[in-house]
Amino acid sequence: xxxxxYPFAAIVGQEQxxxxxxxxxxxxxxxGVLALGDRGTGKTTAVRGLxxxxxxxxxxxxxxxxxSPDSQKAQCKECTEETELKSHKIAVPVVDLPLGVTEDRVLxxxxxxxxxxxxxxxxEPGLLADANRGFLYIDEVNxxxxxxxxxxxxxxxxxxxxxxxxxxxxxxxxxFVLIGSGNPEEGDLRPQLLDxxxxxxxxxxxxxxxxxxxxxxxxxxxxxxxxxxxxxxxRETSKLRNRIKRAKDLIAEVEVSxxxxxxxxxxxxxxxxxxLRGELxxxxxxxxxxAWCGDLQVSETHILxxxxxxxxxxxRRNPLDDSKGMVRxxxxxxxxxxxRNAA
Amino acid sequence: MTQLNSExxxxxxxxxxxxxxxxxxxxMIALMVEGGIRQNLPTLLIKAHAGPVREAFMxxxxxxxxxxxxxxIPVGIDEQRLIGxxxxxxxxxxxxxxxxxxxxAECDNQMxxxxxxxxxxxxxxxxxxxxxxxxxVKVEREGMSATDIAQFGxxxxxxxxxxxxxxxxxxxxxxxxxxDLSTISYRVxxxxxxxxxxxISTTAICDSQTLKEICEIVLSFGLTxxxxxxxxxxxxxxxxRLNGRTKVIQDDVVTAVRLCILNRAxxxxxxxxxxxxxxxxxxxxxxxxxxxxxxxxxxxxxEDNDSTSTLDEPLEDLNIESLASQLPDxxxxxxxxxxxxxxxTSSQGRKGKQKYGSKRGKPVAxxxxxxxxxxxxxxxxxxxxxxPWQKIRSAENTSNASIHVRPQDFxxxxxxxxxxxxxxxxxxxxxxxxxxxxxEAKGAVESLLAEGYARxxxxxxxSFRKREAEVLLSPTRSLVRAKxxxxxxxxxxxxxxxxxxxxxxxxxxxxxxxxxxxxxxxMTDGSANVALDGTGGREKAMEDAxxxxxxxxxxxxxxxxxxxxxxxxxxxxxxxxxLGANYIPMPFVSSKNLSDAVKASR
Numbered sequence: 038x039x040x041x042x043y044p045f046a047a048i049v050g051q052e053q054x055x056x057x058x059x060x061x062x063x064x065x066x067x068x069g070v071l072a073l074g075d076r077g078t079g080k081t082t083a084v085r086g087l088x089x090x091x092x093x094x095x096x097x098x099x100x101x102x103x104x105s106p107d108s109q110k111a112q113c114k115e116c117t118e119e120t121e122l123k124s125h126k127i128a129v130p131v132v133d134l135p136l137g138v139t140e141d142r143v144l145x146x147x148x149x150x151x152x153x154x155x156x157x158x159x160x161e162p163g164l165l166a167d168a169n170r171g172f173l174y175i176d177e178v179n180x181x182x183x184x185x186x187x188x189x190x191x192x193x194x195x196x197x198x199x200x201x202x203x204x205x206x207x208x209x210x211x212x213f214v215l216i217g218s219g220n221p222e223e224g225d226l227r228p229q230l231l232d233x234x235x236x237x238x239x240x241x242x243x244x245x246x247x248x249x250x251x252x253x254x255x256x257x258x259x260x261x262x263x264x265x266x267x268x269x270x271x272r273e274t275s276k277l278r279n280r281i282k283r284a285k286d287l288i289a290e291v292e293v294s295x296x297x298x299x300x301x302x303x304x305x306x307x308x309x310x311x312x313l314r315g316e317l318x319x320x321x322x323x324x325x326x327x328a329w330c331g332d333l334q335v336s337e338t339h340i341l342x343x344x345x346x347x348x349x350x351x352x353r354r355n356p357l358d359d360s361k362g363m364v365r366x367x368x369x370x371x372x373x374x375x376x377r378n379a380a
Numbered sequence: 381m382t383q384l385n386s387e388x389x390x391x392x393x394x395x396x397x398x399x400x401x402x403x404x405x406x407x408m409i410a411l412m413v414e415g416g417i418r419q420n421l422p423t424l425l426i427k428a429h430a431g432p433v434r435e436a437f438m439x440x441x442x443x444x445x446x447x448x449x450x451x452x453i454p455v456g457i458d459e460q461r462l463i464g465x466x467x468x469x470x471x472x473x474x475x476x477x478x479x480x481x482x483x484x485a486e487c488d489n490q491m492x493x494x495x496x497x498x499x500x501x502x503x504x505x506x507x508x509x510x511x512x513x514x515x516x517v518k519v520e521r522e523g524m525s526a527t528d529i530a531q532f533g534x535x536x537x538x539x540x541x542x543x544x545x546x547x548x549x550x551x552x553x554x555x556x557x558x559x560d561l562s563t564i565s566y567r568v569x570x571x572x573x574x575x576x577x578x579x580i581s582t583t584a585i586c587d588s589q590t591l592k593e594i595c596e597i598v599l600s601f602g603l604t605x606x607x608x609x610x611x612x613x614x615x616x617x618x619x620x621r622l623n624g625r626t627k628v629i630q631d632d633v634v635t636a637v638r639l640c641i642l643n644r645a646x647x648x649x650x651x652x653x654x655x656x657x658x659x660x661x662x663x664x665x666x667x668x669x670x671x672x673x674x675x676x677x678x679x680x681x682x683e684d685n686d687s688t689s690t691l692d693e694p695l696e697d698l699n700i701e702s703l704a705s706q707l708p709d710x711x712x713x714x715x716x717x718x719x720x721x722x723x724x725t726s727s728q729g730r731k732g733k734q735k736y737g738s739k740r741g742k743p744v745a746x747x748x749x750x751x752x753x754x755x756x757x758x759x760x761x762x763x764x765x766x767x768p769w770q771k772i773r774s775a776e777n778t779s780n781a782s783i784h785v786r787p788q789d790f791x792x793x794x795x796x797x798x799x800x801x802x803x804x805x806x807x808x809x810x811x812x813x814x815x816x817x818x819x820e821a822k823g824a825v826e827s828l829l830a831e832g833y834a835r836x837x838x839x840x841x842x843s844f845r846k847r848e849a850e851v852l853l854s855p856t857r858s859l860v861r862a863k864x865x866x867x868x869x870x871x872x873x874x875x876x877x878x879x880x881x882x883x884x885x886x887x888x889x890x891x892x893x894x895x896x897x898x899x900x901x902x903m904t905d906g907s908a909n910v911a912l913d914g915t916g917g918r919e920k921a922m923e924d925a926x927x928x929x930x931x932x933x934x935x936x937x938x939x940x941x942x943x944x945x946x947x948x949x950x951x952x953x954x955x956x957x958x959l960g961a962n963y964i965p966m967p968f969v970s971s972k973n974l975s976d977a978v979k980a981s982r
Contacts, residue, residue: 081513220550
């Protein structure tokens with residue numbers, strides 16, 4: 038509850054979740070992360086910690102949508118019309134979509150104050166504008182009302198938020214990494230929304246006593262003196278931050294050979310995942326993983342590591358096999374690899 | 381033995397020791413709020429109906445936490461009141477955006493009471509727990525964006541009866557003290573405990589060995605979340621402080637188990653098992669007495685002895701086994717029977733799909749929409765939406781209307797209702813394996829009914845054999861009735877699939893009319909050989925069956941075809957495609973597989 042966030046680097050365990058979040062920071066186009074799991078596993082802590090970890094980005098000064106000064110294509114109207122853009126460094130935005138949020142605050146709406154006082158019709162950007170070029174975090178994503186989910190999906194696909202209402206007519210860029218967390222016991226997610234997330238991870242609390250003791254100890258140290266705790270973890274934090282930077286620089290050069298593309302296709306066919314999104318995500322995430330490891334070639338190891346989280350949530354439900362998606366993916370992976378080696 | 385333990389041993393009844401615990405909890409809360417509520421945020425869950433015991437408890441609590449008022453969250457509270465929003469009238473008169481605070485933010489640094497929390501809406505619970513996590517309420521509503529500090533103490537009442545849904549785990553997980561006053565009679569109230577703590581320590585520590593043991597204990601009660609562990613450490617420290625100690629000892633840990641862990645335990649310590657198997661196992665293990673706990677694996681003890689060598693004496697024999705012997709008599713018995721109940725009315729059982737409609741149910745926030753027949757306009761919300769535009773519109777408009785409302789402003793009232801569900805089994809009772817199949821279907825019906833209580837499921841059963849179909853059980857929620865009417869089953873003969881489907885359609889339509897979400901489970905190999913008119917002939921029979929299947933197209937019945945033939949039968953597959961159904965081959969039907977498949981397909 039302190040004003041300083043708990044450092045990402047100090048989170049005990051939860052390797053899968055941390056890894057997925059880091060990769061989505063390396064490649065924002067991965068499609069975000071869905072973290073499903075038990076109560077009290079530190080899902081929220083991890084997401085908030087990520088925000089503090091990310092390297093700053095260049096943004097146009099005074100732009101309400103955090104436009105980048107460099108990419109003309111993804112700029113708002115004001116920025117494209119401006120000839121000389123001044124820019125400054127900003128922290129990567131991480132925007133919370135709180136429970137009970139209304140549609141107008143998500144999409145943006147008429148600025149009430151200006152309308153009441155001056156009778157002026159002006160647009161007040163919503164949370165989607167705030168989240169542009171950053172992260173949009175939805176805790177309890179399964180409790181979100183359907184109509185809001187529809188709105189979010191629509192914007193997430195196009196990267197643009199289009200507002201049309203009584204002469205308020207504009208569109209602004211809204212590219213964000215969607216991060217959702219929730220407890221599946223409290224309600225299912227619609228398949229469309231599931232598919233929208235690039236990576237999914239199951240989180241569970243560590244059952245090993247020593248790890249649990251460590252969680253409690255660090256938590257206690259943090260609560261006693263947050264500033265000191267953050268200071269203590271400063272080195273680890275900057276290590277991670279540098280690694281993200283390096284991976285981001287490297288990712289454009291990472292290559293995926295035809296042979297590896299073949300492997301990815303085989304895995305997806307063997308799993309019977311619907312649509313191409315799974316395959317694309319697996320390619321992208323394997324590339325991000327390679328960059329994260331400092332490799333210039335995607336290898337089998339990268340693919341195998343990413344397949345469970347890239348594909349686990351895209352499997353058709355099998356009523357007779359209620360094991361989790363991840364487990365099923367791993368079973369198939371084993372099969373594919375043995376077959377390949379045999380051939 | 382220390383003071384606390386000997387007291388328990390002397391205490392003649394379970395009731396009295398429970399009341400003592402309740403009083404001890406109050407002392408701890410008093411200690412917590414000493415430096416202000418916001419610093420320590422006491423939270424408390426009490427299982428109790430309204431009555432003298434609860435009243436006496438609350439009175440005492442209010443005396444102790446005298447620095448603050450206790451605010452109530454009423455059951456039907458709306459979102460605006462709970463988290464806040466735009467204060468329209470103030471905004472209009474001042475010409476500036478004025479926010480109105482919600483109840484949660486108003487109660488910052490004060491105490492909140494949630495009566496009947498077990499029937500509170502999911503979203504209210506979620507709002508409260510989100511505020512507990514963040515220490516603030518984030519409001520993004522109606523063109524307004526604000527973050528209000530909301531750090532409150534919380535008293536939650538769980539007033540569920542045995543067969544009702546208990547309070548949500550999400551809430552339980554975030555609460556420190558868990559008490560059960562429901563079994564205490566008012567007679568024990570005469571035992572008035574005076575403040576017995578005179579020498580209170582200002583701080584106490586919990587060393588790593590104790591911490592490790594607390595972690596083990598919490599896990600052994602089936603609580604995997606990390607929060608209960610943190611909470612138990614806090615309670616143990618509080619107890620140490622109350623007793624004037626600067627270090628947590630065994631007594632503190634035992635007390636903390638009672639106040640903080642026992643009433644939300646998912647399992648009893650001697651049976652560490654994965655939660656999935658828990659329900660069955662608990663039903664099987666009838667007698668679970670504290671004595672059995674002696675059989676706790678030795679390794680745990682060995683491990684303890686190893687690592688405690690350097691530590692102080694009192695902790696030496698602290699393990700789960702000794703823990704059980706230190707709890708009041710009968711407490712574990714009570715717990716084990718309540719665990720059995722919990723497994724029946726698991727909080728995971730959903731109440732059935734929630735449906736948003738425009739007519740019945742509990743009102744929820746209205747939404748912008750078109751005004752069509754059957755919908756009603758939320759005038760207040762519509763006016764709210766129109767308000768900011770008034771100046772702009774009157775400037776644009778030549779008409780002299782005093783209020784300008786446009787269709788875009790229309791807000792439609794919406795209601796949310798929990799729909800009941802209805803599952804109809806249509807079972808092929810022809811041929812030689814029919815009896816077995818029927819038996820398993822019967823088992824599935826019974827298990828769905830047994831588990832479905834909290835979900836308000838209705839289950840019906842139709843079989844078809846010889847010349848026509850027959851209703852064996854019209855949709856019911858009563859397990860007893862189902863058992864009675866399914867006592868005698870007959871099998872063998874031809875396969876009048878079409879007739880079965882027809883009867884199923886009639887039954888399903890009736891269920892739909894009652895507003896239930898209806899699903900149909902068809903168990904067949906698909907090889908029809910009796911036509912609708914009762915004549916034989918495979919071709920005609922199949923034709924009829926597919927024709928009747930057309931009835932289901934767009935009817936809103938979700939169908940599941942279970943192919944019971946040894947090898948997947950293309951005819952059954954064809955039928956499922958026609959019905960738009962899920963298709964599952966299940967050559968060896970068992971009632972468990974069957975009910976799982978039905979649950980999964982919902």
